[in-house]
Amino acid sequence: MKIISVVGARPQFIKLSSLSKELRKKHKEIILHTGQHYDDELSRVFFSELSIPKPDYNLGIGSFEHGQQTGRMLEAIEEVLLFEKPDMVMVYGDTNSTLAGALAAAKQNIPVAHVEAGLRSFKKSMPEEINRVLTDHLSSLLFCPTPTSVKNLKKEGITKGVYLVGDVMYDSLRENLDVALKKSKITSRLNLQKKEFYLITVHRAENTDTKKNLEKITRIVNSLDRKIVFPIHPRTRKRLSEFRLLERLLSKKDIILIDPVSYLDMLILEKNARCVLTDSGGVQKEAYFLKTPCLTLRDETEWVETLEDGYNKLVGKEKEKVIEAISSLDETKLVRNILQKPQKKESTEAKADVKISQIILEFEEEKC
Ligand code: UD1
Ligand code: UDP
Numbered sequence: 001m002k003i004i005s006v007v008g009a010r011p012q013f014i015k016l017s018s019l020s021k022e023l024r025k026k027h028k029e030i031i032l033h034t035g036q037h038y039d040d041e042l043s044r045v046f047f048s049e050l051s052i053p054k055p056d057y058n059l060g061i062g063s064f065e066h067g068q069q070t071g072r073m074l075e076a077i078e079e080v081l082l083f084e085k086p087d088m089v090m091v092y093g094d095t096n097s098t099l100a101g102a103l104a105a106a107k108q109n110i111p112v113a114h115v116e117a118g119l120r121s122f123k124k125s126m127p128e129e130i131n132r133v134l135t136d137h138l139s140s141l142l143f144c145p146t147p148t149s150v151k152n153l154k155k156e157g158i159t160k161g162v163y164l165v166g167d168v169m170y171d172s173l174r175e176n177l178d179v180a181l182k183k184s185k186i187t188s189r190l191n192l193q194k195k196e197f198y199l200i201t202v203h204r205a206e207n208t209d210t211k212k213n214l215e216k217i218t219r220i221v222n223s224l225d226r227k228i229v230f231p232i233h234p235r236t237r238k239r240l241s242e243f244r245l246l247e248r249l250l251s252k253k254d255i256i257l258i259d260p261v262s263y264l265d266m267l268i269l270e271k272n273a274r275c276v277l278t279d280s281g282g283v284q285k286e287a288y289f290l291k292t293p294c295l296t297l298r299d300e301t302e303w304v305e306t307l308e309d310g311y312n313k314l315v316g317k318e319k320e321k322v323i324e325a326i327s328s329l330d331e332t333k334l335v336r337n338i339l340q341k342p343q344k345k346e347s348t349e350a351k352a353d354v355k356i357s358q359i360i361l362e363f364e365e366e367k368c
Pocket of ligand 1: 011036038064094096203205234238
C-alpha cells in the first residue's frame with residue numbers, strides 16, 4: 001500500500017514515531033507535515049530525537065483561525081493527493097490537521113484510516129471534538145485505543161472497520177523510556193529531586209483563551225507547595241503575557257518556567273514528578289502509564305479508563321479541588337513500579353502499531 005501519513009502538531013509526531021517504523025516494514029509511507037506546529041521545540045525536535053523520517057512534504061501552513069487554517073490545509077493536501085495518488089491516508093488524533101487530511105482524502109475517494117478513533121469528550125465546544133467526530137465518520141478503518149472508544153463509535157452507528165488495537169502512544173513510550181532514562185539530563189539540569197516537584201502543562205483553548213480561566217490556572221499554580229516545572233506551550237505563553245499573568249507566575253518562589261521540552265525530557269519529568277497537572281490528553285495517559293498521579297485541569301476526559309484506579313482525577317480549574325486532591329495523594333502509590341501491569345501483557349499481545357500495519361495489509365488483500 002502507498003500510504004500518506006498526515007501530521008502537523010506535537011502529539012501527532014509522537015503517535016507517528018513508532019507506527020511509521022512498523023508501517024514501513026510492509027508498506028510505502030509518505031509523510032506529509034501540514035506545518036500547523038512550526039517552532040523547533042514543537043516540531044523539529046521530535047523528528048530528530050525519535051528518528052522519524054524527514055517529511056516528504058511540509059505545507060508550511062502555520063497559525064490561523066480554525067476555518068482558515070483547516071481550509072488552507074485542505075486545499076494543499078488535496079494537491080499532494082492528486083499528485084501522489086495514495087491507496088490510503090492515515091490521520092492521527094483530533095487536530096485541525098487530522099480533519100483536513102481526512103476530508104481531503106474522503107473527497108477524493110481515498111480510504112481514510114484514523115489512529116485514536118472513537119474518543120469523545122461529548123463537548124461540542126471543544127474544537128478537537130468536532131475534528132474527532134467528523135474524522136471518524138469519514139474513515140474506513142478506525143483504530144481504537146480503548147474499549148470505551150469502540151463503544152462510543154457503536155453508539156454513533158459506526159461498527160464496520162472498527163478495531164481495538166491499543167494505544168500507539170504507549171508503544172512510543174515503551175520504545176523510548178529506557179533511552180530517556182539513559183540520555184535525559186533534565187533532572188540534573190533543573191536540579192530536581194525525585195517526587196519533590198510538580199509538573200504542569202496547559203494549552204487547551206478553554207483554559208487559556210479567557211483571562212478569567214487562565215487566572216484560575218495561575219491561582220492553582222500559585223497554591224502548590226513544592227517546586228513546579230512548567231514547560232509553557234506557545235499559545236499559553238502568548239495569553240499569559242497578553243493578560244499580564246506571567247508576572248504573577250514569575251513572582252512565585254520555586255517555579256521553573258521553561259520552553260516546551262523534548263519528548264525524552266518530558267518522559268523523565270512525568271516519571272519523576274510527585275504529581276502531574278495537565279489539560280493534555282497525551283500527558284494524562286503518559287502519567288497513567290508511568291503510574292504518576294495526575295490531576296486533569298478539565299471537567300471531563302476522553303481517557304475515562306485512567307480515572308478508574310484513582311491515578312487520574314478531574315479537578316477542573318478549581319484551586320480548592322487541587323489542594324484537596326494533593327493533600328490526599330497516596331504516598332505508597334507513588335513508589336509503585338512503573339509499567340508493571342503493561343509489561344506483563346507485552347509478552348502475549350502484539351503492539352498497537354504492529355496490529356495496525358497488519359490490518360491495513362488485510363484491508364488491501366480484501367480489496368484485491
Ligand atoms: C493544537 C490542537 C490541539 C492539540 C495541540 C497539541 C487544534 C484545533 N488544536 O492546539 O488539539 O492538543 O495542538 O499541542 O488543532 N504557535 C506557535 N508556534 C507553533 C505553533 C503554534 O507560536 O509552532 C502559537 C500560535 O500563536 C498559534 C497558537 O500557538 O496561534 C495555537 O496553535 P494551534 O496549532 O492553532 O493550536 P494549539 O493550541 O497548538
Ligand atoms: N510533550 C513534550 N514536551 C512538552 C509537553 C508535551 O514532548 O513540553 C509531549 C508529551 O509527552 C505527549 C505529547 O507531547 O507525548 C502531548 O501533546 P500535547 O499536550 O501538545 O497535546 P494533546 O495530547 O493534548 O493533544
